[in-house]
Each structure stands twice: as structure tokens, then as C-alpha cells.
Amino acid sequence: MRPRLSAFVIHLALFVVLAFWMAPQVYMVSIGLRTPAQAFDAQLVTWPMTLSNFATVLRDNPLGRIFLNSLIVTATTVVIVVAAASAFAFACSVLRLRGTLALYTTLLTTLMVPIASIVLPLAVLIKHFGWVNSYLGLIFPYAALGVPFGIVILKAFLDDSPRELFDAARVDGCSAFQTYWHIALPLVRPALTFVAIWQFIVSWNEFFLALIVLTEPEMKTLTIVPMQYSGLYMANPGALFAILTLVALPLILLYVLVQRAFVNGLLSGAVKG
Amino acid sequence: MATLDIEHLAKRFGAVTVIPDLSLSVAEGEFLVLVGPSGCGKSTLLRLIAGLEQPSGGAIRIDGRDVTDEGPKERGIGMVFQSYALYPHMNAKRNIGFGLEMARMAKASIDERIANVSAKLQLNDYLRHKPRELSGGQRQRVAIGRAMTREPKLFLLDEPLSNLDASLRSSMRVEISRLRRQVASTMIYVTHDQVEAMTLADRIVVLDGGKIAQAGAPMDLYDQPANRFVASFIGSPAMNFLTGCIASLQDEQADVALDAGFSTRLKLVAPAAQGQRVTLGIRPEHIAIVESADAAQLSGVAEVVELLGSDTFIHVDSAGGMIAIRAGGGNRPHRGDAIHICAPPARSYLFDSDGARLA
Numbered sequence: 103m104r105p106r107l108s109a110f111v112i113h114l115a116l117f118v119v120l121a122f123w124m125a126p127q128v129y130m131v132s133i134g135l136r137t138p139a140q141a142f143d144a145q146l147v148t149w150p151m152t153l154s155n156f157a158t159v160l161r162d163n164p165l166g167r168i169f170l171n172s173l174i175v176t177a178t179t180v181v182i183v184v185a186a187a188s189a190f191a192f193a194c195s196v197l198r199l200r201g202t203l204a205l206y207t208t209l210l211t212t213l214m215v216p217i218a219s220i221v222l223p224l225a226v227l228i229k230h231f232g233w234v235n236s237y238l239g240l241i242f243p244y245a246a247l248g249v250p251f252g253i254v255i256l257k258a259f260l261d262d263s264p265r266e267l268f269d270a271a272r273v274d275g276c277s278a279f280q281t282y283w284h285i286a287l288p289l290v291r292p293a294l295t296f297v298a299i300w301q302f303i304v305s306w307n308e309f310f311l312a313l314i315v316l317t318e319p320e321m322k323t324l325t326i327v328p329m330q331y332s333g334l335y336m337a338n339p340g341a342l343f344a345i346l347t348l349v350a351l352p353l354i355l356l357y358v359l360v361q362r363a364f365v366n367g368l369l370s371g372a373v374k375g
Numbered sequence: 376m377a378t379l380d381i382e383h384l385a386k387r388f389g390a391v392t393v394i395p396d397l398s399l400s401v402a403e404g405e406f407l408v409l410v411g412p413s414g415c416g417k418s419t420l421l422r423l424i425a426g427l428e429q430p431s432g433g434a435i436r437i438d439g440r441d442v443t444d445e446g447p448k449e450r451g452i453g454m455v456f457q458s459y460a461l462y463p464h465m466n467a468k469r470n471i472g473f474g475l476e477m478a479r480m481a482k483a484s485i486d487e488r489i490a491n492v493s494a495k496l497q498l499n500d501y502l503r504h505k506p507r508e509l510s511g512g513q514r515q516r517v518a519i520g521r522a523m524t525r526e527p528k529l530f531l532l533d534e535p536l537s538n539l540d541a542s543l544r545s546s547m548r549v550e551i552s553r554l555r556r557q558v559a560s561t562m563i564y565v566t567h568d569q570v571e572a573m574t575l576a577d578r579i580v581v582l583d584g585g586k587i588a589q590a591g592a593p594m595d596l597y598d599q600p601a602n603r604f605v606a607s608f609i610g611s612p613a614m615n616f617l618t619g620c621i622a623s624l625q626d627e628q629a630d631v632a633l634d635a636g637f638s639t640r641l642k643l644v645a646p647a648a649q650g651q652r653v654t655l656g657i658r659p660e661h662i663a664i665v666e667s668a669d670a671a672q673l674s675g676v677a678e679v680v681e682l683l684g685s686d687t688f689i690h691v692d693s694a695g696g697m698i699a700i701r702a703g704g705g706n707r708p709h710r711g712d713a714i715h716i717c718a719p720p721a722r723s724y725l726f727d728s729d730g731a732r733l734a
Contacts, residue, residue, distance in 0.1 A: 264458055269427050272426075273425060273448075273453070273474075289463070289464070
């Protein structure tokens with residue numbers, strides 16, 4: 103009886119924390135489902151509910167195209183980050199190439215730089231390269247900013263991997279690339295999944311740089327769309343929260359699908375198997 | 376099968392010299408065992424032979440061909456690692472055939488070789504299993520199979536049994552002995568376990584501080600240790616040592632007065648001087664237990680008695696310190712019993728203060 107009671111108490115406590123944590127999300131969805139008159143009502147859920155805000159944002163914006171823009175930018179960034187970070191981590195941790203450790207330490211410093219502080223030089227560079235209103239204008243900066251974090255995670259994983267596996271691969275006749283491809287990548291798969299999901303979330307949600315680089319409506323990514331419903335003289339909170347719900351939805355679905363791999367990835371680095 | 380010649384090999388890691396200058400030749404088809412305590416450089420030497428480490432100096436030749444600057448791939452070796460090093464994401468079959476896959480061998484040929492090896496190693500039922508689904512012994516066999524499929528000229532084994540429990544270790548020792556006859560390879564086996572070394576080797580090389588302390592047939596090392604280090608390393612329980620000095624010399628024989636209070640006469644094999652401080656070595660199995668104190672050279676009290684059934688190990692607290700005795704299983708003294716012992720000169724060894732053998 104006692105274990106059952108303690109389990110109930112633990113679950114109750116977790117439920118309270120979850121409810122507290124989920125309140126903003128519930129508000130987001132709830133306001134998206136309200137009429138303009140109810141928009142500033144303090145209640146968590148109001149009646150009647152309406153889908154008119156969703157209809158408005160779908161009518162106002164070519165959401166299919168915008169969603170595709172976000173997907174192209176995010177997916178390409180994820181592929182670049184995973185490929186570059188894993189290759190660098192392999193060179194640093196397994197091949198121990200000369201200079202990689204110094205480069206690694208230098209790259210780590212970029213983790214401490216907030217994106218706002220480099221927006222101006224980035225904007226100048228992007229303009230210079232002719233990447234304004236181009237996917238590349240977001241993909242390359244996102245990838246450059248994401249790679250150091252990926253390296254930290256993947257290098258820690260490879261450092262923890264048994265070195266004899268890589269020696270065995272050399273004895274089996276693997277080249278450096280074959281060792282990376284056949285041995286290292288499958289070995290750090292949980293970490294790769296974690297880095298990929300993390301980068302997906304970061305790139306999908308990024309707003310500041312997207313706002314500067316993308317000015318043409320057909321090139322916009324999802325995070326910029328809510329701006330038009332929140333102006334200085336005009337606001338449409340229902341539509342604003344409806345589009346925010348639509349922006350968040352793919353991430354929530356993605357997390358639900360891969361949450362086990364995500365949590366495994368988080369823990370595997372800390373607890374050596 | 377290949378020959379191996381190592382000439383003036385050196386390996387330094389920064390300021391630390393692991394192997395200062397080592398030369399060694401291994402004959403075709405020979406089973407050579409490298410033994411020594413932890414940190415003596417035996418695994419480093421094996422990794423140098425495998426091409427996993429780059430030497431700081433010297434040369435390695437396989438079949439007369441200089442392979443010093445070549446990678447493991449070009450050396451025609453197979454290696455079994457201490458931790459097995461099986462790829463965790465591949466099943467046993469792919470682990471075994473991975474080297475052939477990398478060599479771009481035709482799939483049919485790979486399958487044929489895997490079938491051949493897995494039959495020899497009784498792995499047919501486990502080929503679809505991932506390493507985590509295999510027992511320690513099965514993993515070990517997969518690791519050996521992986522090395523075998525490549526049909527290496529030189530087979531390197533780095534403490535392959537050290538992760539197994541005692542009974543499995545014993546049965547795998549027999550397996551390796553059997554395997555040795557099936558594999559047409561020169562084998563180099565690293566271990567710190569002298570039982571493995573004694574039972575498997577054609578020749579044992581005892582390493583001490585990256586240098587060869589002695590190389591020879593197992594029983595030669597046991598019977599004629601070149602120095603105190605080898606004498607103490609080969610044999611279990613380890614040889615007993617009693618300090619003393621040479622009281623007199625006559626006709627290449629030395630009368631040794633031991634600090635424990637008795638004397639013995641030994642035939643010298645190297646020059647010695649009267650008054651020289653020496654150490655007498657006697658193996659536990661060569662010490663005789665006598666009935667009375669009058670007939671004994673040394674007496675003491677049984678401090679620890681280990682009954683193994685076939686043998687009894689008695690640790691005697693004596694004037695010469697703790698003395699280990701290996702007696703027959705029927706000899707079962709109790710803790711605290713008086714034990715009277717004799718050290719037959721014919722089975723005793725004498726070493727100088729530097730450890731070099733004198734008798």
C-alpha cells in the first residue's frame with residue numbers, strides 16, 4: 103500500500119508542476135480560440151470557442167509556402183550541423199588531428215556570444231555575399247552558430263567511447279572516413295539524435311536573424327508571421343496566438359515522436375554506459 | 376604464417392620511455408607469449424607490432440619486409456583486444472565479416488569464410504545476436520573469429536582472457552590451445568597471467584620496464600630464471616626470498632649464511648665474493664616440511680593455511696619473514712601449528728643485490 107501511496111504523491115506533485123509549466127501553452131491555444139471580445143479575459147478557458155482566428159491567419163498568409171521555407175532552412179541547417187559537428191568531433195576525439203583541440207577550444211568561446219551581439223556584422227556579411235532574401239542567409243549563420251554546441255555534445259560522447267573499437271576498425275582495414283561512417287556515427291547515434299532535435303528547435307524558433315535577412319513575403323519563415331498581428335497601433339491577439347500555435351505545433355509533434363531518443367541523448371553523455 | 380623481427384624498437388610518450396631499446400625475433404608459426412607486470416610495456420609492444428602506435432625508433436619487419444611506417448591494414452595482422460572491441464551496433468556475423476567487407480571481398484566469399492570460422496568456434500547459433508546479447512565467452516569467440524576470417528599471417532592477442540571469470544578462462548585457454556593448431560599463423564599473446572603463459576607458449580618473453588628480462592621455453596624460465604625478477608614472476612605462489620651473505624667460497628661453491636639463522640651450500644653459476652650480500656630464492660613447491668625441529672633449517676608458525684583440495688598453501692611466519700609452502704592436499708596443519716622446513720640446495724637459487732643470478 104505504501105509504495106502505491108508514494109507513487110500517487112509523486113505523480114500528483116509532477117502533475118502540479120506540469121500544470122504550472124503548461125499554463126502558458128494552454129493560454130496560447132485558448133486565446134487562439136477566442137473571439138476578439140474575450141481576448142483579454144483572464145480565464146484560462148473561455149466559451150464559446152471559435153476557429154475564426156485560425157481561418158484569418160490561413161487566409162492572410164501563404165502558410166504552406168512559409169512552412170516550407172521554415173522546413174527547408176531548418177532541415178538543411180540540421181544536416182549541416184550534424185555532419186560538420188560529428189566530423190569535427192571525430193577528428194578531434196578519435197583521430198586527434200594536430201590543431202583540432204586548439205580549434206575546439208576557440209569554437210567553444212562562440213557558445214558564449216549572444217546572437218544579438220553579432221547580428222549587425224552578420225547582416226553586413228550576408229548583404230556582401232548577396233544572401234538577403236535567400237535561404238543561405240539563414241542556413242549558414244544558423245549552422246555556424248549551431249556547430250560548436252553539436253561538437254561539445256558529440257566530442258563528449260566520442261571521448262567516452264572505448265578507443266579499442268576504433269583500433270579494431272583500423273585493424274579491420276577501415277580508412278579514417280570508413281571508421282567515422284561505420285563505427286563512430288552508429289556509436290554516437292543517441293547524441294546525433296539529440297543534436298539534430300536541439301538544432302531543429304533552435305533553428306525553427308529563431309526570429310531575430312530571420313527578421314533581418316528575410317524581407318520579401320514569399321521568403322518569410324514561420325516565426326516572422328506573428329509580427330503582423332502585433333503592431334504599435336493595432337493588435338489582433340486571437341490571430342497572433344493562433345499563428346503562434348501553428349508555429350509551435352510541428353515542434354510539439356516532433357518532440358512527442360522523438361522524446362525518448364531526446365532524453366536518452368541528454369542522459370547518455372552524463373551516465374557512461 | 377610469418378616471421379617477425381623487431382630491431383632496436385623504442386617507444387616514448389612525451390618524457391616517458393615505455394620501451395627503451397628492444398630487439399626480438401619470432402619464428403614462423405611460433406606461439407610467443409609476452410608477460411610482465413602492469414606497465415612493463417607488453418601491450419605497447421603489441422600495439423607497435425600491430426601498427427596502432429608509431430615507434431619512436433627502430434624497425435619492425437614482417438616476413439622480412441619493413442612495415443615500420445605502414446598502418447595495421449597493410450601488415451596482414453589479426454588482433455583480439457582485451458575488451459573484445461566488438462562493434463555494438465553490428466550482429467556477430469557482421470562483426471566477424473567486417474574486415475572482409477572493408478577489403479571489398481565478394482559477399483559469397485565473405486559468407487563462406489564466416490561459415491567456416493563460426494563452425495570452428497561453435498558460433499553458428501549466435502550469428503544474428505548483437506554483442507550485448509552474448510555471454511563473455513561467446514563475445515570472446517566472436518572477437519577471435521573476427522581476427523581469424525582475415526586469415527592473418529600474424530595473430531596478435533592482447534590479454535584476451537582477462538575479462539573472463541576463472542572457470543571460463545580455464546576453458547577458453549584450452550580453446551585457444553586447440554585453435555592454435557587450426558590457425559596457420561604466428562601468434563603473439565600478451566598476458567600478465569603466468570598460468571596462461573606457461574600453458575600456451577612455445578616461448579615466453581618476460582618484460583620488465585620495457586626490456587626483455589628473459590626469453591625462453593616456459594620450463595626453462597621456471598627452472599633456470601636469469602634473474603630475481605623472472606624468478607619472482609614465474610611460478611605461483613611466488614618464489615620465497617631470504618636475505619644473507621656469502622660466508623665462504625670453495626670450488627665454485629658458496630656457503631651462504633642466511634639472516635634467518637641457517638646456512639646452505641650452493642653451486643655458483645656466476646662469480647661471487649666472500650661477504651657479498653645475497654638473496655636465496657626457493658619456490659614454495661620445493662620447500663620440504665620435516666617432522667622435528669632438529670632436522671629443520673628453519674622453523675615457524677603456520678599463520679595462514681589455504682586448503683585447495685589438491686594442494687595446501689601454508690604461509691609460515693618465521694625468522695626469515697613469511698614463507699609460502701606448497702604442500703600436498705593431504706597435509707592439513709592448523710593455524711598456529713609449528714612448521715619445520717628445509718630448503719634443498721639443489722632447488723634453491725642465489726641472486727646478488729642487483730637481482731642477477733649467482734647460483
